[in-house]
Amino acid sequence: MIFLLPHAIDEAAERAPEKLAMRCLEDTLSYAALSERSNKLARTLYKLGVRRSDRVGIFLHKCIEIPVALHGIMKAGAAYVPLDTAAPTERLVEIIRDCGIRHLVTADDNCAVVAKLSEMTEIDSVIGVNASTPLGTGITIIPWTEVDAADGATTPRIKILESDLAYIMYTSGSTGRPKGIMHTHHSSLSFSRWAAHEYKLQPDDVLSNHAPLHFDLSILDFFSGAVAGCSTSIIPEEYTKLPASYCKLIADHGITVLYTVPFALVQLLLRGSIEKHDLSRLRWAIFGGEPFPLKHLRELMRRLPHVRFDNIYGPAEVNGVTHYTVEPIAENADAIPIGPLARSAEGLIADEHDEPVAQGDIGELLVRTPTMMQGYWARDDLNAHAFYTRRRIDGVDETFYRTGDLVREDGRGMLWFLGRKDRQVKVRGYRVELDEVEAAMVIANNVEEAAAIAIPAVEGSQRIIAMVTLKPGTDESALESLVRHARATLPAYATPSEIAIREAFPRTTTGKIDRKSLRDEALFSAAQTSEQRGPRA
Amino acid sequence: MKSEEQIANFVIQELLDGRTVESDENLLRDGFVDSLGMIRLVAYIEESWGIEVPPDHFTIENFRSIDTITRYLDRALGERGPSS
Structure with a gap:
């Protein structure tokens, strides 16, 4: 057994x-x-x-x-x-x-x-x-x-x-x-078995491992493949940076099930020379981590008509809890659903008092699933808030994980992801807490205050911009040391793509840094830059 | 400036924030140039030398190190012929 x-x-x-x-x-x-x-x-x-x-x-x-x-x-x-x-x-x-x-x-x-x-x-x-x-x-x-x-x-x-x-x-x-x-053997094996069943993995399938080991996408790669007795091809880091080499490897290794982040698939589309490689064995392109820019997804589906595209949704704390096999996307569509909850999972769309919202209303998704983590290591403070427990029958507690994700259910059982309750963003599939970026910037010697925002990146995903004000007496040449400080403190994916020194921050009426107006400013200036450059061929 | 020097300058200043790198060192390994950095590097080469790098040339063999990039660029410029 x-x-x-x-x-x-x-x-x-x-x-x-x-x-x-x-x-x-x-x-x-x-x-x-x-x-x-x-x-x-x-x-x-x-x-x-x-x-x-x-x-x-x-x-x-x-x-x-x-x-x-x-x-x-x-x-x-x-x-x-x-x-x-x-x-x-x-x-x-x-x-x-x-x-x-x-x-x-x-x-x-x-x-x-x-x-x-x-x-x-x-x-x-x-x-x-x-x-x-x-x-x-x-x-x-x-x-x-x-x-x-x-x-x-x-x-x-x-x-x-x-x-x-x-x-x-x-x-x-x-x-x-x-x-x-x-995660326990039970939670991880529950997810691995679910995926092996859902994608009908057979011994002649070839999976790939694109994600790094500290990224939860690797669980499906290593363990669902083993459950089904198929082969898995581990893709070295350098292949993931050069899409044409990546595409050639997918063809050469006969990969049938690809699981990665939307950013990597967009790169394959734009720079992978898909038509020059034989991808006829590929049958599933599964993605997760963040929403797929629909313009690119539509085009990729057109270029690879024999491949089924599927989105797995779920924070690392619960592995995956919904999935959606992408149907043809209408030209005017601006989003796709994240799919229905897995049969083995139960969801609660709740308001801030943990009460279920009315059908069709927006709320936070709470999930109860065998794929759920045991908790955060040695963090009673976090564990006290991460779970919601209700007692429906005397003596039987039901524990849900609070995803922090805002969703809506459309009446057909489909869930739609609408954003975060907090300031977490995704950069190429990785979770980044903007609060963490700010905390990292503020500990630099010369920084008085810091604000971090995320704006959409040109090729999908998001990029982080950090803005700081300096302590009096610090000269402007501090920028170089700030860049070094950010690199030495934050993981690569959380490092701001831009650090800007400001005289002062705009403030809200309550005196807080007005991050919304900072973001609007950044969006405006990004739009102007791309206008000046014009579209790239 | 020689093309090798110019590429090295861009990589070191723009992509590695001043950290030095040998011309035969693997730029693609962890903690060095990430995928967005590689895209910026290609854009820079295209703009600076007025060439187009087709997607199927954007490979590990051509872009692994400053040496291989320089050799690729020399080949691409050679194929284009002397500039008028």
């Missing part, structure tokens, strides 16, 4: 040991090899002292060792914590300290950063690097060759329940402190 995520690969290995499980360019792993290598990693971790419910970090660029790390850590009974290889070191340190990571799975190309991390945290063992790597005294180094030579190839006998933690994914917090979303 499958009740833990790694069971999916172990069962596939029994059914079809030689079947290709994962590939990353030329590197491949059959299900048998993936199962065996992850068993050996689990045994190695156990020997190092990793125990049930411990947290083990994964700090890897896209490579074939990623699935080995995911399953090996979970087979040891621990939860994996993906660390963004593009994040500033300070942010990584904060996460490692927050959830008490002492073991790290990484690779030689990250050594310089790992050396810094090991100095600044309690990390005491590093797996996956060359034994001669200088990492400071007292740190145990285990290269992959040693992991793969570990005694015993079977799954270590460790008690693990489906309600145990499987992973913690860190995301933006509004105060600037990242928060860790905790």
Whole structure:
């Protein structure tokens, strides 16, 4: 019986040991090899002292060792914590300290950063690097060759329940402190099974992994594929930046199910040379993370008529809870629905008192679903607000997650996404809290006050603009140091594309910074710039 | 200014906020140039040298490092022939 995520690969290995499980360019792993290598990693971790419910970090660029790390850590009974290889070191340190990571799975190309991390945290063992790597005294180094030579190839006998933690994914917090979303084997497997069923995944399907590991889109890529026994192609970062190379890889690897953010699909459309590549095997293009600009979606559907397009909606806290297979989009349409709730999920569209709104009215979406997180790691303050519990029957509590998303139901069971209750925005699918950007700017030495806004970017998605006023006596050359400060403090996707120094901020009648008028100003000046430049061919 | 130097200047000043990079270093790896940065780089090359970079030339092989970009640009300018 499958009740833990790694069971999916172990069962596939029994059914079809030689079947290709994962590939990353030329590197491949059959299900048998993936199962065996992850068993050996689990045994190695156990020997190092990793125990049930411990947290083990994964700090890897896209490579074939990623699935080995995911399953090996979970087979040891621990939860994996993906660390963004593009994040500033300070942010990584904060996460490692927050959830008490002492073991790290990484690779030689990250050594310089790992050396810094090991100095600044309690990390005491590093797996996956060359034994001669200088990492400071007292740190145990285990290269992959040693992991793969570990005694015993079977799954270590460790008690693990489906309600145990499987992973913690860190995301933006509004105060600037990242928060860790905790998922169990049960919540993640519920979602993986749902997707495998919904998209009718078969062993001859080829999935891709485009999203980084710290982004929840990766859950479908790695685990739905395993549940269905199909292959997954891991796409290295550099392919995701050059659409023509990305498109060629989709064709060459025969990818049948693509799951990514709208931004990447828009890039494929505009710069992927779609017509020069054979994409005939592709049957699903699934997107999530943020709304798809309809002009581009319509065009992409016209260019790829044999592909079905599907939008999964759901914050990382609940994986996915609705999906919508896109119907032909009318010329005058300005939005598409996010679809009906999954059959296994229950929704409540509520007002600010948690009372259901009238049919057709706008409210916050609260959801109750087996795919829901356990909570935020060690954040009772956040957990107190994140959930809503009601008692319908004596002694039985029903717990809903508050999504913070405003929706409307149209009478046919379709939900429409209408925006956020708070100041969270999406940049290329990533969640960014504008409050976090402001908090990051204000801690710069010379900044008096800061405001962050988001405006639509030319090719879909949004871009962030930060505006600051300086402390008296600071000279205007501060801009350069502010740019450096932002890069060193915020993850790349949350870094403002523009920082502007202002004399003063416009104010509302209550004396607050008038962010709406700042945004209007920015929209106006963006429109003027694009007028001057004229349309690009 | 030689084209290599001009490309390096743009990458360092505009895309890497002054951080230095070797001419054979992989610009595409994490924490360096992101996808929007690559789009800006192409726009800059098109504008500065008056050429058009067709989408199917916008690949890893051509845009991995300052060296490969310079070689690509030299080829593209060579194909266009001497400017009048």
